[in-house]
Amino acid sequence: MRMSKIVRTAADILYPAILIFGLYIVAHGHLTPGGGFQGGAVIATGGALVIVAYNYKEVTGWLKKNVLTGQEVSGLVGFIGVGLLALAFGQVFFFNYLVGSGSIFGMPVPYGINPGELNTAGIVPLMNFAVGIEVWGGLTVVILYMLSGLEKEGC
Amino acid sequence: MKKVLVVGASLLIMAAFFGMIALNLTFGSPKTTDMDDYFLRNGQELTGSNNECTAVVFDFRGFDTLGESTVLFCAIVGVGLMFRKMQGGEEYEDE
Amino acid sequence: MLWNLPFITVVVLTLIGLVTVLLKKNIIKILLGINILNSAANLFLITLGYREGGVAPIFTLAPSELMVLPTPQALVLTSIVIGVATSALVLSFAIVLQKKYGTVDIDKIRRLHG
Numbered sequence: 001m002r003m004s005k006i007v008r009t010a011a012d013i014l015y016p017a018i019l020i021f022g023l024y025i026v027a028h029g030h031l032t033p034g035g036g037f038q039g040g041a042v043i044a045t046g047g048a049l050v051i052v053a054y055n056y057k058e059v060t061g062w063l064k065k066n067v068l069t070g071q072e073v074s075g076l077v078g079f080i081g082v083g084l085l086a087l088a089f090g091q092v093f094f095f096n097y098l099v100g101s102g103s104i105f106g107m108p109v110p111y112g113i114n115p116g117e118l119n120t121a122g123i124v125p126l127m128n129f130a131v132g133i134e135v136w137g138g139l140t141v142v143i144l145y146m147l148s149g150l151e152k153e154g155c
Numbered sequence: 156m157k158k159v160l161v162v163g164a165s166l167l168i169m170a171a172f173f174g175m176i177a178l179n180l181t182f183g184s185p186k187t188t189d190m191d192d193y194f195l196r197n198g199q200e201l202t203g204s205n206n207e208c209t210a211v212v213f214d215f216r217g218f219d220t221l222g223e224s225t226v227l228f229c230a231i232v233g234v235g236l237m238f239r240k241m242q243g244g245e246e247y248e249d250e
Numbered sequence: 251m252l253w254n255l256p257f258i259t260v261v262v263l264t265l266i267g268l269v270t271v272l273l274k275k276n277i278i279k280i281l282l283g284i285n286i287l288n289s290a291a292n293l294f295l296i297t298l299g300y301r302e303g304g305v306a307p308i309f310t311l312a313p314s315e316l317m318v319l320p321t322p323q324a325l326v327l328t329s330i331v332i333g334v335a336t337s338a339l340v341l342s343f344a345i346v347l348q349k350k351y352g353t354v355d356i357d358k359i360r361r362l363h364g
Contacts, residue, residue: 177257191319207307230335
């Protein structure tokens, strides 16, 4: 079952906006309210909008299950890998080795109340991105799986 | 009738128990705040993150988040396993 | 009485959730009860960490230095995502049960008795 042309066009227009908003929430997780989980959930709502607007055959044409599962796995592996990379720097697991180092995400943060600087916080933004990609893929593929279970009944 | 009585009595007991606890707590002034005050004072210096909530989630309590994303992954793998057979067109066999 | 209103809300939500989980026969309704219990636990943790007049623990252009406790909020963030995952799992169970038995009433699913 596909919905009317108005709903489909609105979903087409809204999906990139929701994607960019979710990626904004993920990228600014260490400065403003938000983070990996919330941003990934926001992007998954965009995927749900597209899934309810089109039918199952049309959606699986470009929202592929393999890609989403790969996103989920790579997000989890990236999360653990960022944590394990601390061992290469001679620190313990999950140590924040990038903070204050001057490289990427390593600017020193001003203490107290400040307007915020994107290039701070060490490994926290990297972990935000990894978790955001994982939640994005995971929650979207759950909806796709449920739709594939319902598909035979003619929905 | 008996079932309704038993359910009502146990509900009353539970309501009294929880209500006693709830009325003894004070809203707005937590008793022990040493750890959170430490996070708020030193979190910016230690993690460089302005958002202390994210700092706690991803840095101070990173192992918690690791287990949490593992739970999410396992739940999604479980959903996938449940619907995997239905795609191939073969039905579940009865025993 | 009114100063404890969030805790009383937690108690009411807990009782509603327990009654729903214990007395309902439909799996979807049991899931709703579990979600209400989850919400009660989240509200309890958030309420425990509130400080009078505090703002959210974010230093970006914060209105004041007095902040609420950050650890309960982090734990609730974890708890919400796990709640979503378990809800998805239980709903998938419900779909499979509906396809196999034709009902989601736990009394009518006799084959579970073994």
